[in-house]
Amino acid sequence: MLQPQQPITGNGPNASRGVGLSTHAGMHPLNSVHPSSLHRPDGIDPAGLEATENGHDNRRDIGDILHQIMTITDQSLDEAQAKKHALNCHRMKPALFSVLCEIKEKTGLSMRNVQEEEPPDPQLVRLDNMLLAEGVAGPEKGGGAAAAVSAATSSGGMSPDSSLEHSDYKSKLSQIRNIYHTELEKYEQACSEFTTHVMNLLREQSRTRPVSPREIERMVAIIHRKFSSIQTQLKQSTCEAVMILRSRFLDARRKRRNFSKQATEVLNEYFYSHLSNPYPSEEAKEELAKQCSITVSQVSNWFGNKRIRYKKNIGKYQEEANLYAMKTALGATQSEDSPHTPNSTGSGSFSLSGSADCFLGVPPMNGDQPPYHMGAQVSAAQSLDTQSRFSERLYSGRESRLKEEVGEGM
DNA sequence: TTGGATGATTGTTC
DNA sequence: GAACAATCATCCAA
Numbered sequence A: 001m002l003q004p005q006q007p008i009t010g011n012g013p014n015a016s017r018g019v020g021l022s023t024h025a026g027m028h029p030l031n032s033v034h035p036s037s038l039h040r041p042d043g044i045d046p047a048g049l050e051a052t053e054n055g056h057d058n059r060r061d062i063g064d065i066l067h068q069i070m071t072i073t074d075q076s077l078d079e080a081q082a083k084k085h086a087l088n089c090h091r092m093k094p095a096l097f098s099v100l101c102e103i104k105e106k107t108g109l110s111m112r113n114v115q116e117e118e119p120p121d122p123q124l125v126r127l128d129n130m131l132l133a134e135g136v137a138g139p140e141k142g143g144g145a146a147a148a149v150s151a152a153t154s155s156g157g158m159s160p161d162s163s164l165e166h167s168d169y170k171s172k173l174s175q176i177r178n179i180y181h182t183e184l185e186k187y188e189q190a191c192s193e194f195t196t197h198v199m200n201l202l203r204e205q206s207r208t209r210p211v212s213p214r215e216i217e218r219m220v221a222i223i224h225r226k227f228s229s230i231q232t233q234l235k236q237s238t239c240e241a242v243m244i245l246r247s248r249f250l251d252a253r254r255k256r257r258n259f260s261k262q263a264t265e266v267l268n269e270y271f272y273s274h275l276s277n278p279y280p281s282e283e284a285k286e287e288l289a290k291q292c293s294i295t296v297s298q299v300s301n302w303f304g305n306k307r308i309r310y311k312k313n314i315g316k317y318q319e320e321a322n323l324y325a326m327k328t329a330l331g332a333t334q335s336e337d338s339p340h341t342p343n344s345t346g347s348g349s350f351s352l353s354g355s356a357d358c359f360l361g362v363p364p365m366n367g368d369q370p371p372y373h374m375g376a377q378v379s380a381a382q383s384l385d386t387q388s389r390f391s392e393r394l395y396s397g398r399e400s401r402l403k404e405e406v407g408e409g410m
Numbered sequence B: 001t002t003g004g005a006t007g008a009t010t011g012t013t014c
Numbered sequence C: 001g002a003a004c005a006a007t008c009a010t011c012c013a014a
Helices: A003-008 A046-051 A055-074 A077-089 A093-117 A122-133 A143-156 A162-205 A213-254 A261-273 A282-292 A296-312 A318-337 A353-357 A380-396 A398-409
Strands: none
Touching (some): A055 A077, A077 A093, A122 A213, A162 A213, A261 A282, A261 A296, A261 A318, A282 A296
């Protein structure tokens, strides 16, 4: 700890320079030192030293005093107290004290400079940025929750109970924020208390050993560094908690939820009424999405699944097809009576009065069959006929569909 | 508890 | 980029 001081002992390389002490006005006579205070652990009689008067002996005296200072901790408490008292009274003490302060200051400065050159910890910067972005650190804004919500909704849209999940997320994030700030406050308080304690100790020690203000500063910096590593851990665990919460929130949103009965009905009605061409346009998808309170991509998913599953097992869907054919036909009949209510799904940009597309007016693939009107009585055979056409088209791929679309447009 | 139904995801094709 | 096909994961009625 005091290694840099060693060279100023009589045996060290600085002995010849004497760090200016050899010419110090107050250092020459050592006669005032009580013999007991100069008792040497190595057994050399200090009395012999007192007898000498030249500069060389003075340097040896300084060496002896310093040696005593250095070895004071090796002695018993009573002995050390006695020596401490004697040294405090020694007339050379102020001179030695100032020199030691000077040397320690130099050491302290060099160490402090090294610390100041250290770049900010990138990990800490990342953690700080993340906590700020999530709204845990910095001013409370709910931005993190909003960000998570927007991230979650950008891909799928909000489900009816999404607001409930959102508020749940926000409350949990708020909990994390509170815990973080409480812990941070605790750490700051502990750091402050410990710093004050250490500073008091150093001030106390400065009475008996050279403790410069810079050394105290350095010690404070060390304490702060140690506590900041604890803070880093706190920030890290907070970030982890936020990440877990966020992933759980997003996972929960990914959970499958069956569409409402009404939504399924609307989609099925469109599907079966457009069985010859169950590919809703973008506008139709949007309209369906609006009616069903789902997203356009969910509509696309639904139609994708429906087409595949229908194609795979037409027989199974026969009953359902008949049911919706019936409904459609009924809707068509009603539309004749009341033109303002064209279909059971209500008004929309896509026309289910054209439900005719399905069983009433299917544009024939080969164009040799004119559209014919059916009443409410739809036979299974007839619906099966339409279904088989769709199946044909499905199996024959998009090419035929495109052909048909071109044909329809002509 | 189980198996079918169903919404979502992923890889492939055109 | 849209649709298909396979698959996964979850829901839900029996």
